[in-house]
Amino acid sequence: MxxxxxxxxxxxxxxxxxxxxxxxxxxxxxxxxxxxxxxxxxxxxxxxxxxxxxxxxxxxxxxxxxxxxxxxxxxxxxxxxxxxxxxxxxxxxxxxxxxxxxxxxxxxxxxxxxxxxxxxxxxxxxxxxxxxxxxxxxxxxxxxxxxxxxxxxxxxxxFFDAIAPILHADSIDMSKAWMQSRYDKGETEAEQKAYLNCPMDKVTYEAFIDALLAAEKAEFHEGETAGYFDGCLPIEVMAERGRETLRFGPMKPVGLTNPHQPEVKAYAVVQLRRDNALGTLFNIVGFQTKMKYGAQTDVLRMIPGLENARFARLGGIHRxxxxxxxxxxxxxxxxxxxxxxxxxxxxxxxxxxxxxxxxxxxxxxxxxxxxxxxxxxxxxxxxxxxxxxxxxxxxxxxxxxxxxxxxxxxxxxxxxxxxxxxxxxxxxxxxxxxxxxxxxxxxxxxxxxxxxxxxxxx
CATH class of the missing domain: 3.50.50.60 (FAD/NAD(P)-binding domain)
Incomplete structure (x- = not known):
């Protein structure tokens, strides 16, 4: 046998x-x-x-x-x-x-x-x-x-791993957001419009970074040292490395044109990706976070288009x-x-x-x-x-x-x-x-x- x-x-x-x-x-x-x-x-x-x-x-x-x-x-x-x-x-x-x-x-x-x-x-x-x-x-x-x-x-x-928030699609303000993949990448229209984009001007971005840095974070237990895998850094850790870090990471504004204001180039862009086949849930790309739940909702609702966001799952951090x-x-x-x-x-x-x-x-x-x-x-x-x-x-x-x-x-x-x-x-x-x-x-x-x-x- x-x-x-x-x-x-x-x-x-x-x-x-x-x-x-x-x-x-x-x-x-x-x-x-x-x-x-x-x-x-x-x-x-x-x-x-x-x-x-x-x-x-x-x-x-x-x-x-x-x-x-x-x-x-x-x-x-x-x-x-x-x-x-x-x-x-x-x-x-x-x-x-x-x-x-x-x-x-x-x-x-x-x-x-x-x-x-x-x-x-x-x-x-x-x-x-x-x-x-x-x-x-x-x-x-x-x-x-x-x-x-x-x-x-x-x-x-x-090391410590963080997960990104997921929110309900019908709570996103599409008068400010739009669907587009960077550089319209993809062979089909669905692929070319696979991401939902929320633009920020410089003033909004700076206020967002200030709130992100000031937000209450999850604390580590006594004796634990925090090391992170660089491919899955919490957004707060990226922001702590420099105020412009997010603009060259998950919030980079390149390859996108805002149809609501095509003549205006965004200073930063937050992208969301569909999380289920129905298209009722979206996750915020690259937004792993260790912010406490109350702070998360306040800070993330500063993103244009997400002012009234309803969250199906908030982000978290685990060993x-x-x-x-x-x-x-x-x-x-x-x-x-x-x-x-x-x-x-x-x-x-x-x-x-x-x-x-x-x-x-x-x-x-x-x-x-x-x-x-x-x-x-x-x-x-x-x-x-x-x-x-x-x-x-x-x-x-x-x-x-x-x-x-x-x-x-x-x-x-x-x-x-x-x-x-x-x-x-x-x-x-x-x-x-x-x-x-x-x-x-x-x-x-x-x-x-x-x-x-x-x-x-x-």
């Missing part, structure tokens, strides 16, 4: 790991602590729930590293990325999804899979035997976190714990002191839905191969998956290790490859061409191994 794979956590990484292993014939049990043990960020009991943004970022597989990761996951029959496409919302060149139907579809797919069982319970200690994947994400329970800290003998590394993976994990994503335990998702030190799911995909396949006694081909470092896992399991400097999004800076140089000495566009195309070939070969070798094993069994 084939050994069972146990997966702790039913988020992006755990869901993807379960799907990959189950499709390879491995019996899987997902251990999910919700709804028995809730978190402040989750709103449903579904697996694969999106608790922050509803975007999987760029879907461009030729000029963007995360888009390349999308492509590789689709080639591997990835549950998360294929489900995301089924519930896609207009978002310019980004892959944004209708979050609730997305999570419901992920849950339904896992529950209906004949090789998958779901056990609703909290795992509070490290298992002594059996094959396990821990994919508990940024909201790892305090008990399991303590067990990990005791095992590794190191201080828990942590995000992750391993020092370059020190603790081997190249197969196993805990060096307990090789029966693999890790996947944000707890490994990757950042983002896509990266988390990608690490789940790898962990599921690696665990399945080990259980089946197969020698899986070495993961190609030139693929997006390979570049990312190489970084977190040894490529990064352990002393300064921080969560990382996939990016072309993690890829080996293109020396000797066509396009290596050309401009950025050609260089990125060179990376993606090389990665796609390497990933296709890696997947193909596994399919041949499965086929040969089946023939031997016959």
């Amino acid at each position: 084939t050994q069972t794979l146990h997966i702790v956590g039913g988020g992006m990484a755990g869901s993807e790991a379960a799907w990959q292993a189950a499709n390879l014939g491995i019996p899987v049990v997902i251990h999910e602590m919700r709804p028995k043990v809730q978190t402040f960020a989750h709103k449903t009991e579904n697996l694969g729930e999106m608790v922050c943004s509803n975007s999987f970022r760029s879907d461009d597989s030729e000029q963007n590293a995360v888009g390349l990761l999308h492509w590789e996951m689709r080639e591997a029959d990835g549950l998360i990325i294929t489900t995301a496409h089924k519930h896609r919302l207009p978002a310019g060149g980004a892959l944004a999804v209708d979050r609730d139907p997305f999570a419901q579809s992920v849950t339904d797919a896992l529950k209906s899979h004949p090789n998958i069982q779901i056990s609703y319970e909290e795992i509070s200690s490290l298992p002594e035997d059996g094959q396990w994947i821990i994919a508990t994400g940024p909201l790892t329970s305090s008990a399991l976190g303590a067990a990990l800290q005791a095992e590794t003998g190191a201080e828990a590394l942590a 995000n714990t992750f391993l020092n993976s370059p020190t603790l994990l081997d190249a197969q994503m196993r805990l060096k002191t307990r090789p029966n335990i693999r890790f996947a998702g944000q707890i490994t030190g990757v950042e983002g839905y896509v990266e988390s799911a990608a690490m789940g995909l790898l962990a599921g396949r690696l665990a399945a191969a080990e259980i089946l006694g197969r020698t899986i081909p070495q993961l190609p470092q030139d693929s997006a998956h390979g570049a990312l896992v190489h970084h977190i399991t040894g490529g990064a400097e352990a002393k300064t290790f921080q969560p990382m999004n996939v990016n072309f800076g993690l890829f080996r140089p293109l020396e000797g490859v066509k396009g290596g000495r050309r401009g950025r566009k050609d260089r990125y195309k060179g990376y993606t061409d090389r990665a796609k070939a390497a990933w296709s070969d890696w997947l193909g070798a596994q399919r041949l191994d499965v086929a040969s094993t089946e023939c031997e069994d016959d």
Whole structure:
């Protein structure tokens, strides 16, 4: 009888790991602590729930590293990325999804899979035997976190992650706001008008920054030091770095023309993106915040067009714990002191839905191969998956290790490859061409191994 794979956590990484292993014939049990043990960020009991943004970022597989990761996951029959496409919302060149139907579809797919069982319970200690994947994400329970800290003998590394507010579309004043993607990006009219824009003149912007800096913020507990992942900074932290920082970040006014005042160039622009298929909810792009709830509503209603905004969810901040993976994990994503335990998702030190799911995909396949006694081909470092896992399991400097999004800076140089000495566009195309070939070969070798094993069994 084939050994069972146990997966702790039913988020992006755990869901993807379960799907990959189950499709390879491995019996899987997902251990999910919700709804028995809730978190402040989750709103449903579904697996694969999106608790922050509803975007999987760029879907461009030729000029963007995360888009390349999308492509590789689709080639591997990835549950998360294929489900995301089924519930896609207009978002310019980004892959944004209708979050609730997305999570419901992920849950339904896992529950209906004949090789998958779901056990609703909290795992509070490290298992002594059996094959396990821990994919508990940024909201790892305090008990399991303590067990990990005791095992590794190191201080828990942590930064603080913030989520952006969501508001009701019918509370937005469209006499001041308008729909347009920057530079009208997108092949269809819906894509070209995927974002809702709220313009500010200089006086309004300066008053907004003053209020933002003065607003009451969530405090950290005694003994906690606040470190943030740069890709998800609260707007207050950005403003503290300089009054113009937001104008060159999420509030940049470029590539947009206000149809209400086409001759007037906005000093800053706040963008909102549709959060559900009905178009009844919008999230404020890049507006992660640690302001207290009362202050949030006051400050955000200073934005032109949002004076009467009604909020479906206000922003918040939470602790995000992750391993020092370059020190603790081997190249197969196993805990060096307990090789029966693999890790996947944000707890490994990757950042983002896509990266988390990608690490789940790898962990599921690696665990399945080990259980089946197969020698899986070495993961190609030139693929997006390979570049990312190489970084977190040894490529990064352990002393300064921080969560990382996939990016072309993690890829080996293109020396000797066509396009290596050309401009950025050609260089990125060179990376993606090389990665796609390497990933296709890696997947193909596994399919041949499965086929040969089946023939031997016959």
